[in-house]
Amino acid sequence: MSLYLVQNQSRTADPTPYESKLAKAIEQVFGDGGHSLEALVDGLNEIGIHSPDGSPWSQDSLTAEMARLEQSVNGGR
């Protein structure tokens, strides 16, 4: 019997282009040292990655989007 060896076990589909871009931008902001919510919101807006409705991020819209993605991203399990 073949052994089970599956790389992505936390999701059931690949990230969408939007999710990939957002993840990369978040890592960039964190990498620059901004670990507060405020710094993350400002950093993302500076990079020019906007919220799904096209407006700049606010703390509320970003936490709401993260909570949504955490529930639904890629059929996350």
Next chain:
Amino acid sequence: MARVYSPGALSAEQIFATGMRDQWHAVCPSDWVERGAIRKLERLGEQWVLYRQSDGRVRMLADRCPHRGAPLSQGMHLGDRIACQYHGVQVGSDGTVLSVPGMPGCNLEGKKLVRSLPVQEVGGAILAWFGTDPDVEPAPLQIPDPLAADDVSAFLCYVEWDAPWRFGLENLLDPMHGAFLHHESHSMFGGAQSARFRIRETDRGFFFEKTDQRGVNFDWVEFNRTGVDWVDLEIPYPSTAGPGGPFGIVGMVTPIDADRSAVFFWRYRRVTGWERDVWRFLYRTTLEDRHWAVLEQDRVMLEHMAHDADQAENLYQHDLGVIRLRRMYKNQAEEQAKALTDA
């Protein structure tokens, strides 16, 4: 007289090779056994069948029909029992023969003729008690504390390796490989490549830790026996992983047979609120792949080691944790073999 299959009096060598008895072991991810599903698995060198009853509870039986030994895993799920495909004998969740359709009233009915293991689900995995005496109650299972903590978020990563279980566990008791094998990785590039270690006793196991570095690389591991054997360890994230500090791993390694193992890694982080959501988002989109690259370095190394690699070692101070672990399991295997022979 009715017969119940058992592997019999195992030798100490067999127990050491295929895993300690009389303890809990992680068996497989919970979602491997969906409601109404039957799953065949080999664990500790024996064949098992798992099924989830219609009430959601998981059951685990020896995969051997009490009639003529056909695999029950080929059978039919009847909600609370399995019907053997060969001649239709029905076996219930505790291993009792409930019906012999070919010969109603047959004296097999009502007898407990199949070994059934107590199971529990913890952190998205199924754990089972591999007792040697079916009449002895399982020891209490204390859940690894990171998996029970409210402020911890975890993902289970489950893999199977073509390497003996002890290699997998010894690898976790060997923090120093982090600075070498994983030097080119997202999390273990930093820190010194030499160290002095110590063993620190706890009431449920021991720490094996560097005396001169903490929080920089894979610098400590805690081995715990709480009904199930597990390790806890911590590795720093780069700043790109955001707030929440290092990630931890709760690790368990279960023998499939003497040569292969089932590896359970719960990667966890102490995060709540938006920090938790962001970490989970990053884990799914980017971090899981980087963790995977690290885990593959371990797998490739362990799978390529000779199965008797531990026959002519020359160990040094960094291997005290491995020595300690091995001595413990060797002694336990001797004790269990003796108890089985005496029984």
